[in-house]
Amino acid sequence: MEAPRHDTRGIVDPSGLLNRVRFRRHEPAEPLRRYIEWYWLIDWDLPEPYASHIVPHPSVNLTFQWDGADEEDAPPYGEVTGVALGLYTRKLTGRGRVCGAKFRPGGFRPYAPGMPVSHWTGHTLPAQDLFPQATADTARAVVTPADDRARVAALDAFLLSLPCAPDPQTDLAIDLVERIRADRTVRRVGDFAHTRGLSVRALQRLFSAQVGVSPKWVILRYRIHEALEQAGHRDDVDWAALAADLGYADQAHLVRDFTTTVGVPPTAYAAETRADR
Incomplete structure (x- = not known):
């Protein structure tokens, strides 16, 4: 599997976004790379709101995130986002952080084999609805560290703990x-x-x-x-x-x-x- 690409394909006005946030990509642990393309991490601290726009890839994303002045005001949470059919818009305000796993197109099914992936298309749902292990403590373990390596390690640990059914x-x-x-x-x-x-x-x-x-x-x-x-x-x-x-x-x-x-x-x-x- 290739390393994370450094292009900005899918990001509308990438310079506008990258001038406002810290955006990084990291490889997952080797056993996960067949199904997960990369991890993506974003941190922001904005003086005024900014709307980011993405032309989504044909991928499912698992994210752990928090939005707010601090974690007490806005506790970290997890979400699963199916393939978005139209332009995806996210309004960024104040301070926040997202730690995401982008599954390869086709790579999500082994982690949720009970439904066709089209079942999730166009939908966003709490991660715990699909993965009971995605508790508030899990979200906190992923989002809280200031160091990228610790966040990546927490994502690896969570995803490696999930049942996976190769097909x-x-x-x-x-x-x-x-x-x-x-x-x-x-x-x-x-x-x-x-x-x-x-x-x-x-x-x-x-x-x-x-x-x-x-x-x-x-x-x-x-x-x-x-x-x-x-x-x-x-x-x-x-x-x-x-x-x-x-x-x-x-x-x-x-x-x-x-x-x-x-x-x-x-x-x-x-x-x-x-x-x-």
Whole structure:
């Protein structure tokens, strides 16, 4: 498994966010890496509220967090967040801290095998609803340490304590999503299913059970992530060429999908992020 990527794919206006918070990624313990992509840690202390926006990955996240002046005012708590279908917005105020585990797309099912992952899609629920071990003491053990190594160790200890039910279907789903993410030539669900020796229906069932969203959704989402990354880091994006490179029929289709997902057209977004640099 690769180490955590250092790109900002999915973060809307990354410079705006990173100028306001301390954001880090860390690898989980080796036995967890097949199913957990990385841990992400955020701390903030803001003089005024800030709304962060994320175009989510096809991943489930487990987070332990607290929001408030101190832990007595706002005790730490845990949440499980299924794949978010639309733009995810989080308002940050005052002081706070989040310690999260981002599961690989397809990697959550072994920890909650009783339901298809699509059951959690679009939902956020208390972590203890799924994992009785995620008590207030557990949340406190993860969130309280000032040192990253201690927080990572607490996340490792908690996740290693959870029952895990490996499944060849999970491994297949993880590998298929990684292929979609890394290979820009994957553009049509039917063609992709055929190359993997699956029917379209079988591929759709696999993704519903193991990933939580359809293969078409994953293909489109990774296209938008790439467009968002290009718009946020380059001043000379050739949108027509990028649309063709990402498999769109024309530039208008890319502009439509980007605007629907992010809320503004790509050229307007690029101008806004340049102003924030």
